[in-house]
Amino acid sequence: MKQMESPPLSLLSLLSLLSLLSVLLAILLHFPLPSTAIPFTCNTSKTPTCQSLIGYIPTNKTTYSSLKFLFTIKSIRTLFSANNLSPSTRSSTSIPAGSTVRIPISCSCSAGSGYSSGRPIYVVKAGDGLDSIARNIFGGFVTYQEIAKANNISDPNLIEAGKRLLIPMPCSCDPVDGDSVVHYAHFVAAGSTVSSIAESFGVSQNVLLRINGIKDPKDLQAGQVLDVPLRACSSSISNSSLDHNLRIPNSSYALTAKNCVLCSCSSTTWQLECRPTQGIGNNSCPAAKCGSLFIGNSSVSACGTSTCSYAGYNAGSIFTSLNNHSTCNGTNGSGPGPGSPEKNGCSSRLRVGWMIQTPVMLLFVVLVFFGLLCNEIS
Known part of the structure; x- marks a missing residue:
């Protein structure tokens, strides 16, 4: 018996199939995926606020002016100083895609974790989802769950264009082994190891593992955000000064x-x-x-x-x-x-020395005088 051939797919059926696939794709892109970012430990009570750094990596070419706007930085000179650039640098200076820029973050400790204090603020655009904001705009340094919690959003899939969102970036103010440090959030690139990261930042591998709660160096994952404590310089700044919490690492x-x-x-x-x-x-x-x-x-x-x-x-x-x-x-x-x-x-030594030497010199003169006198008599 001759096998019957399947009827050709109608244009209407093809359009229906394409429509279904586009809906599924939109759902997959909008649905929040798991992220590897975790909050940094911040338990200090002596210094509940401080300055931290984020090692932001732009996916597209940008400028310092654009980053100032994105991270709601008050003064662009703060951005220049964190990256050891001259205060006279032009704000329109180009930043290549894939390069690392140090972003200064005002940090606040609360309930054992550290988050950026009041900034950055992001205004939602049409088509934005919390996960795409966390991953694509802020480089994976924050999770969609953290954004939802910081802004009291019950359904991450329901956000309106124009809404202002607080983006809680990870940071810390804790000293490390009794020393003041500047905490730097580092995004782990593929192929990185704990030892290579520790060496590049001049920190101990054991310290890096301990403060990030990593038991085995092999557990390090690409896309993970590490808390890297950068050594800060000591200073003579008084505790009564308005900038008594000033901490500056090398190369800034x-x-x-x-x-x-x-x-x-x-x-x-x-x-x-x-x-x-x-x-x-x-x-x-x-x-x-x-x-x-x-x-x-x-x-x-x-x-x-x-x-x-x-x-x-x-x-x-x-x-x-x-x-x-x-x-x-x-x-x-x-x-x-x-x-x-x-x-x-x-000056004290000179005075003491003169006081000791003067009697000795007088005695020497007297002895010489009596010696000469004895020679004349004899």
Whole structure:
């Protein structure tokens, strides 16, 4: 018996099939997929707020101005300083796709986790879904669940165009092993290992595993967001200063004291090095000096060196401290500096030395005189 051939697919049936496939595809693209981002541990009570960093990787070519807008950064100079760029860099400077840009994040600790404080704010566009916002726009540093929770959204699939969303980026303010650090959110690329990441950022592999709750280095996954603690420079900033929480890692700087002072981190001494800026966009900076010595400068004397260091600021003043390094008596200290009898070990030694040497010299002269006299008598 001759087998009957199947009738050709009608145009109407084909259109129906294509329509069904498009609906299924739209559902798959809009349906939230699991993400590997997890909140960072943040339990500190001494410093509940701080500055953290995000290693953002744009998928398309962009500019610093666009990133300032996307992450709701108040001053573009903050973005420049985090990436060690000159304050005079043009905001329209191009950023290639796939490059890493350090995004400064104001961090706040709450209930054992750290999230960005009040920023960034994203305005929903037509066709946006929470998962696409988390993955495609903010680089996978946040999950759709976290966005929904931060904005009290009960159904992630029902968001309206024009709605303003708080994007809770991961961060932390916790010290690590008693040291102040700057927490950096790092997106793990394919092929990365814990050892290679630890080496590239100059951190201990064991510390990296511990603070991220990873028991086995083999458990590291591509797309995971790691908390990398970057070593921060120590400073002389007073606890009463408005910027007492200032933490700066290597390869970056910060404009502080209302843009009147620029501070950077020395990778050799790991001390904060600050200098006056003469006021970037501000011509009314208060004096930043120790007497006649500007901050960041040193004076050299026979007794050692004295350096004027930045110690913070308040509404109308810049604080300084004079740090003395003495080579006369082997001690270091802070005080009035060269010329002061209380701190100048060099001048004290000269006085003591003269007091000891004078009687000896007089005795020597007397003995010589009596020797000559005896020779004349004999």
